[in-house]
Amino acid sequence: MVYELVSGRWAPKSANPMFSSDYPGLTYKCGCGEEHLLSYTKFIMVAAPVKFVFVCDNEYLTGVRVKGIFRQKSIELWTCKNELYLEVVEKVNSE
Numbered sequence: 001m002v003y004e005l006v007s008g009r010w011a012p013k014s015a016n017p018m019f020s021s022d023y024p025g026l027t028y029k030c031g032c033g034e035e036h037l038l039s040y041t042k043f044i045m046v047a048a049p050v051k052f053v054f055v056c057d058n059e060y061l062t063g064v065r066v067k068g069i070f071r072q073k074s075i076e077l078w079t080c081k082n083e084l085y086l087e088v089v090e091k092v093n094s095e
Helices: 002-007 082-094
Strands: 027-029 035-037 042-047 051-055 060-067 073-081
Touching: 002 082, 027 060, 027 073, 060 082, 073 082
Parallel strands: none
Antiparallel strands: 027 035, 042 051, 051 060, 060 073
16 A cells, blocks of 8 residues: 555645546445445545545545446555554655
8 A cells, every 4th residue: 555655646636626436337345345336435536547545434445446448447456444544644754
């Protein structure tokens, strides 16, 4: 997760408001044990080519890459509880 956060060139959602997670019917597997629809789950970070950090209602964050042009597939890059994510971000920012 640390490597992905550092090397992935992540930016806040507000940095690129054109990024959209509107992929009808596409789901990802969350660390909370559930599958969530991308189009209905809040995301806070974006990265190229098509990556998102989603936040579910159970306070888990999941980094997801969407792959494919005609047939999309979600690839979970990492997942963790919100507290761990905040600890990692703090550590990365202090280095």
